[in-house]
Amino acid sequence: MTALESFQHESFQHTVVDDPDRGYVIHELPTVDPDRRITGRDKPRADAGAKVTGRAIYGTDVARAGMLHAKVLRSPHAHARIVSIDAAAARRVPGVKAVLTRAEAVGLQPYGTMVKDQPTVAMDTVRYVGDIVAAVAAVDERTALEALGLIDVQYEILPAVFDVDDALAEGAPVIHPEPPFGVVPGYGDGASAVLRPRDNVPYEFRYRTGDPAAWQRCDHIFTDTFYFSRMNHMHLEPFVTVAEASDDEIEVWSSTQSPFNLRKELSRIFSLPENRIRVHVPLLGGGFGAKNGPKTDPVAIRLSQLCGGRPVRFAMTTEEVFLTVSQHAAKLVVRSGVTSDGTFVARESLVLLNGGAYAEHSPPVAEKAGYRMPGAYRWDHIDSVCKVVTTNTVPAGAMRGFGGTQATWASERQVDLIAERLGLDPYALRVKNFKALGEEFVPGESGIDSDLEEGLRVVADAIGYHQRTPAESAGPLRRGMGVAVGVKDGGGINKPAMARVKVTSKGDVILNCALTEMGQGGHSAMCQIVADILHTPTERVTYARIDTDNTPFDQGTNASSGVAVMGQAVRNAAETLRRQVLEWAGDQFGFDPTRAELDDWTVRGDGGDPHPLFPRIMEIFGNTGFEFSADGFYKARNDHRAPLEAPCVFWEIGWAAAEVEVDVETGRVEVLQLAVSGDAGKVISKIGCRGQDEGAAVFGLAQALFEEMRYDDGELLNAEALLYRVPLAEDIPERFTSITQEQGHGAGPFGAKGMGEGGMLPIAPAIAQAIADATGAQLTELPMTPERVYRAIRRSGEPR
């Protein structure tokens, strides 16, 4: 099968079965046989052995002969012009091999996703506390630090802005006076974007559909403002790169989620052809979105170039990771119109994302935050605008949820506010307005591939939501429950993936694809898919190490695309290989390959005798034998009717239900029960699915209640492990349940969908609704700290 054939083979074959009154098409979705067997679905993950013995090799473990060590000097100012840099004394320190300041960075191109505004080291201006000003490579980190201590930098302080309102205010300082190079991707029906519509806004996305006349039909229109806090990814393995580079060639070992994306960015930064750049990816010690795009790479590479190609290792400390990339804080203004019976009609929203000092990954996050504002519901009219706002804070980028977490917080919270105002039950209001199974998310989109009501029922039942009793009023403790659902388009937009499967003469299988392993269990799941198709034990399949010279192309391990997109490429490769082998064997042994079976490197014609393949391969090819090899490809079809130019591959949906106990005297919230559920479509790896939902839910739990990067007038107060509070085992509710649904409508292999982000989306709104259920207090700002809860209770009148 050619790549093009496999493309068609895997494209959606949705059938239009209905065209309901409200203008949305309902697609008939494929539904897989629930008994479909998946090899080893409950077995331990393939990487267990390496990880429980400590033998796993991460980016931090990579060492090269003669390796130097890099450290950097970071800006102490939020916004300042660099008047002068004197690094002469640093260069004279024994053991220093290279010093990188703006003088050595002339000609390097800036980077960033869609908007290219971030330099390798600061050129004229520093734009946040932590911006890299200079770097040194030396025989060890101590020497590098000593040299950096001697660099004299004169700054002229500029006014700075830290939040979106200040950055958009009249007379605000312009953080990037020169418009950077940027690109707007192609958009389909209803979607559009503009670069730099005004100062301090590098990217603005808008999505509109339906007739604005719908507002006329609304009995009630509500406008509410919500605030979303900012977390750090806090992956335990820091950003780390080992680089060996000359002016002609670059080779890096990088802790990156997206090796080919990194290669492309490096090609631009260093003006080198992509085939002169080779990116190796070891195991990642967590990513959660942070490890998309260049991080430690440009500095390590430039330093290596400056010292004659010696390997340079640049590993950040945890404190530096905090100063490199974060989630987006956001202000979300949502205006929704409904009829008096609670039917949703029209929604308009303005999302302002605090993008920090550089574009980083903000443009696509803005696209998603804006696009995901409809939530799980049917609206006749949507008008959604999302602006990235540049501020003098840490650059914000990709993070688990990717705009969806922000959108879900506002969207779901407003559903609860509407329910309260109309005197409706928040559960019933959701169900009433849910999209049907198969119904387009918006016109031209693929159909929602999960039964939304079924998922809500699952989590509600798990905590006894429908049996809850009115809040007790004795003593300071009140109990309440809440439910929420978050929806995001999964699988990346227009994302192609490729894979190669090879089988040695002996039947040992090598899978070669660029899905990076950062904890999600992707390598294990991909190997299982191959093993299932080749009918061989999972242990016989190994996942080849990733490097961009040898690994088939992939856009990156993000957007929960592993199983649904790469999984299809892997499946195609394995199926093609199986067909090749059977055809060759049919020829050799004289049977019809279409009726033959492959079973652990033995073939059997239609009910005939088994033929081991190894002896025949040796007989025919001789010497060291042969290796069968096949490629697979997958990509969703482009379609201009789809707002984002291709229909979404699958819908990643997270449902949650929470029970809380609120101390109305202190505002302290304890989560007594938390149930989270995702729809895997079809489970490839049970522990993998469970791990993704639970891990994501705990991110959401922390964001709901306490975890945040805390700024005080621009100063980041808790940018280190002791003061930055991440959840510990003691923070997890004693009754914490995850339920992996298998509704069977996914577009991935065997009906699978992606997992990983959905579980994060509904947690904070579910907890907020539980707090409201317990106390009457409606929170609109994250995190829901004790003081915020206490004040909201006071505002809402006497607690019930």
Add this chain to the structure above:
Amino acid sequence: MIPDDGELTATVQFELNGQTQAARVDTNETLLGMLRSEFDCRGVRSSCERGVCGACTVLIDDLPVAACSTFAFAVDGASVQTVEGLADDDGTPSPAQRGFTECGGFQCGYCTSGMLMLTTGLLRHTPAPDRATIREWISSNTCRCTGYETILESVECAARIAAADAPQDVPVQPTAEEHR
């Protein structure tokens, strides 16, 4: 008494994973640095480097300690165990390793060495820990991937495996609630 001028290096004699070792280390060398560079214990992970996250947890005289916040000189005379020393000589994994493997108490794996050492220390201290005790011990270290529930189950599983392996009678905890 006239005080000496202090040492810039120190000799450490200690037991590492059951073997007697000696090294001359600079005073400023941390146990984490020494284990990774002198003894090739690369399973001891470096993360926050300030004693909070516990990725570098090792056992010193059977107690969990952050190797990043311990100077190498301080282990003179002590017994140190790392993840490399958990399996038997023939490679048979320890109960903690088996528990984490079977229950999937890891994802990216970066915290796993430390979690395994916490578990090993806990089971030496309390062979049949209840959920609350497990939770208290595991709360020493950070895992950013799992959400902890599978780690708690892994520790319970490890305790059951250890009890089944143990020659003497050790009371066995009831099994964790089956995950649905």
Add this chain to the structure above:
Amino acid sequence: MRAQALGAGMLAQSQSAIAPFRLHRPTTLTQASALVAEYPEATIAAGCSDLVARIREGERIERLISLQRVDELREIDESDGTLRIGAAVSHHDGSTHRIVRTAIPGFAAAWSSIATVRIRYTGTIGGNVMAARTRYEMPLLLGALGAEYDYDATGRLLCHVRVNTAGLRWFGYERSMRPTATLALAVRAAPAGGIDVRAVAGSEYRPGYTLTAHAPGDDLRDLDPSALAATLAEQLPDECADHTGSADYRRHLVEVLTGRILRAAADDGVERTPTP
């Protein structure tokens, strides 16, 4: 992170970049004290867990006097109504020690709740106090108990912590609101009659504030928790506001938490400190 000396920026001090230092490992208090006298610039540490964090924050050490081998600093005793705890006693050893648990059970329970299991085995009472981090909790507990600190002749080497247990009626610690607010509270029979209440209110970003009140009578059951809580809370100054709570809110919390601790004390109503 640390500031660069020339004011040009910030540097991420990493562990592999710790500068060499001279190490002294005395085995007696006399030796340790002599070294401290000889080297006034030397850093003193026992478990070193906080020290490594401080180095990462920019503290430079040129000479370290390690107290690890000074066994005298790990002694605990009680006599004549004074509980004496050596500075190098670990949180685990101290909070589980028979003498501590008998002398002030509420303090032993509070002590066993701070930090984490792993840190409790290494961290010491002296290190926690001397680190002077607002986040650390021993100064709050010891402050409420009116503990006194015994230094050696140089005044730099903390040898023991002394707590007067005579007349101590109740000790409670509330940390469920941490890091927004923590509250340690001790109730004592006042020398001139009546009951003295001494509380320390802590938070993540501010040092503990000492709050005191006096109540007539000598029976805990006669205390008026609400009135006492209000008296204590109003002493919290406006500067107590931090990034986890406003001053008003923190005063409110202190009132709620002290009220709860005092009610528990009153409900208990019995002599909690079996002082001989």
